[in-house]
Amino acid sequence: MTFSRRQIAYVINTVILAGVVGLIMSSDKLRSSTETEKSADDSKHYYGPGDNKQGYDSINYKTNALDLQKRIGKKANLLEFVNNPPLGLPPVPVPADNPVTEEKVSLGRRLFFDRRLSINDTFSCAICHIPEQGFTNNEIQTAVGVEGRSGKRNSPMSYNVAYLELIFHDGRESTLEQQVWSPFLARNEMANPSIGYVIDKIKAIPEYKGLFEKAFDGRGPTMETVGMALSSYQRTLNSADSPFDRWHFGKQEDAVSEQVKKGFELFNGKATCSACHLVHEDYALFTDNQLHNTGLGYQASMGIQGKTTRVQLAPGVYAELDNEVIKAVSRPKANDVGRYEVTENPNDRWKFRTPTLRNVSLTAPYMHDGSLHTLRQVVEFYNQGGVPNEVLSPLIKPLELTNEEMDDVVAFMMSLTGSNIGVLVADAFAAPIGDISKDDPNWAHEKKAE
Numbered sequence: 001m002t003f004s005r006r007q008i009a010y011v012i013n014t015v016i017l018a019g020v021v022g023l024i025m026s027s028d029k030l031r032s033s034t035e036t037e038k039s040a041d042d043s044k045h046y047y048g049p050g051d052n053k054q055g056y057d058s059i060n061y062k063t064n065a066l067d068l069q070k071r072i073g074k075k076a077n078l079l080e081f082v083n084n085p086p087l088g089l090p091p092v093p094v095p096a097d098n099p100v101t102e103e104k105v106s107l108g109r110r111l112f113f114d115r116r117l118s119i120n121d122t123f124s125c126a127i128c129h130i131p132e133q134g135f136t137n138n139e140i141q142t143a144v145g146v147e148g149r150s151g152k153r154n155s156p157m158s159y160n161v162a163y164l165e166l167i168f169h170d171g172r173e174s175t176l177e178q179q180v181w182s183p184f185l186a187r188n189e190m191a192n193p194s195i196g197y198v199i200d201k202i203k204a205i206p207e208y209k210g211l212f213e214k215a216f217d218g219r220g221p222t223m224e225t226v227g228m229a230l231s232s233y234q235r236t237l238n239s240a241d242s243p244f245d246r247w248h249f250g251k252q253e254d255a256v257s258e259q260v261k262k263g264f265e266l267f268n269g270k271a272t273c274s275a276c277h278l279v280h281e282d283y284a285l286f287t288d289n290q291l292h293n294t295g296l297g298y299q300a301s302m303g304i305q306g307k308t309t310r311v312q313l314a315p316g317v318y319a320e321l322d323n324e325v326i327k328a329v330s331r332p333k334a335n336d337v338g339r340y341e342v343t344e345n346p347n348d349r350w351k352f353r354t355p356t357l358r359n360v361s362l363t364a365p366y367m368h369d370g371s372l373h374t375l376r377q378v379v380e381f382y383n384q385g386g387v388p389n390e391v392l393s394p395l396i397k398p399l400e401l402t403n404e405e406m407d408d409v410v411a412f413m414m415s416l417t418g419s420n421i422g423v424l425v426a427d428a429f430a431a432p433i434g435d436i437s438k439d440d441p442n443w444a445h446e447k448k449a450e
């Protein structure tokens with residue numbers, strides 16, 4: 001039943017997006033593009049007020065959304081997280097031709113939050129990779145781009161992307177530098193008509209004047225330097241030193257509860273999770289950098305679902321909707337055969353990349369299509385042996401975990417939240433937000449429409 005919720009993702013996505021956009025638009029005057037590094041007293045959680053959705057499933061939910069101007073950010077020394085990655089992470093791989101520098105990180109951060117880099121000046125990378133929502137989007141299963149155009153996959157988090165060997169859920173891209181052009185150009189994401197369009201727009205925006213030249217030895221904005229700058233910012237978003245790391249790698253006995261310790265034992269033992277979510281001797285990325293078929297994609301492709309779907313209408317308010325009714329009002333969901341779309345090898349049908357589990361407590365909903373809403377549901381899915389199909393991974397089979405054991409595995413995953421999350425989110429809040437303004441040449445096309 002839970003799996004079939006995705007059927008209505010299109011309708012729900014659109015409604016929610018309208019809400020999200022409304023919220024962003026509702027501040028009378030959006031924050032100007034200058035760095036707003038307000039001073040705040042240290043007792044405050046800089047990152048607390050934002051638009052996180054913790055407790056959204058309860059009727060007692062109270063929004064803590066603030067308009068962008070009221071957010072208190074705090075700039076961090078991001079370079080430190082590249083030079084000295086937090087406990088539990090290996091050295092950060094950095095391409096020889098794109099060393100991370102202060103100038104590139106600051107430029108990349110500006111680009112990441114610039115809404116003008118989309119066809120209609122509304123979509124930045126951060127609209128889908130929302131800092132206070134785990135650098136993903138907790139509200140929707142699959143991403144929605146400009147004008148409510150929906151995609152078929154869930155936005156992954158931006159934490160620890162520096163370590164990705166396979167980029168995207170189907171592993172179709174290999175470097176962060178190249179990756180950025182997919183969302184820039186995808187019609188259902190930022191919908192820019194061409195690479196040149198984006199480059200020309202950046203050249204026309206006054207705030208970028210001289211920044212590329214300074215960061216790249218005199219080179220201005222190009223297809224390559226835009227990718228290099230954005231990657232440099234994303235390469236700093238490394239987060240570990242979680243309670244688990246302090247216990248397992250730091251040998252601090254009391255850093256986690258007994259339940260977490262039991263959960264980790266199950267993770268490596270009876271639950272066989274570590275067969276794919278690898279833990280190395282002196283670091284852990286919780287991925288084998290491989291693609292596997294767990295049956296989830298197969299199930300969706302075959303339209304296997306229950307009779308009704310539980311739909312959340314408001315905090316704590318749910319309705320059981322008949323799937324026939326939902327089908328009648330929604331567009332059929334695009335099929336997703338995963339890795340097969342890259343290789344066209346029938347053995348690769350419904351294979352998806354093993355994601356990291358670091359910070360996974362912040363990034364619901366889960367899996368490539370966001371169809372599982374809680375970590376508990378994910379563990380139940382594995383416990384039942386995934387969904388059998390002719391190309392199911394031989395590593396996926398019924399586990400016979402008890403309810404208590406499933407809770408333990410969830411507790412373990414909850415212990416993987418990094419200690420610098422607050423610092424990284426606060427830094428994101430301090431970032432300049434690029435928006436059209438009267439001084440901006442892009443304002444011109446708005447004028448014409450009058």
Ligand code: HEC
Binds near residue numbers: 170
């Ligand atoms: C409309 C929402 C949306 C926007 C805007 C967007 N992304 Fe994404 N991002 C996604 C989705 C969805 C995926 C997964 C796509 C897939 O696997 O096919 C993704 C994947 C990624 C990944 C790969 C992560 C991984 O785990 O493999 C990176 C890195 C990334 N995006 C960075 C960016 C950057 C940089 C920008 C701005 C230039 C951006 N995104 C804009 C939705 C978005």
Ligand code: HEC
Binds near residue numbers: 273
């Ligand atoms: C056969 C390899 C394999 C095994 C064994 C495995 N996983 Fe996974 N895991 C994956 C793959 C592949 C995905 C991505 C699936 C998708 O996107 O549809 C995934 C996704 C996840 C996710 C979702 C993460 C996110 O960001 O969406 C969680 C949580 C997870 N696994 C936990 C576990 C746990 C707990 C176990 C043990 C009970 C386990 N996995 C066993 C390969 C595996």
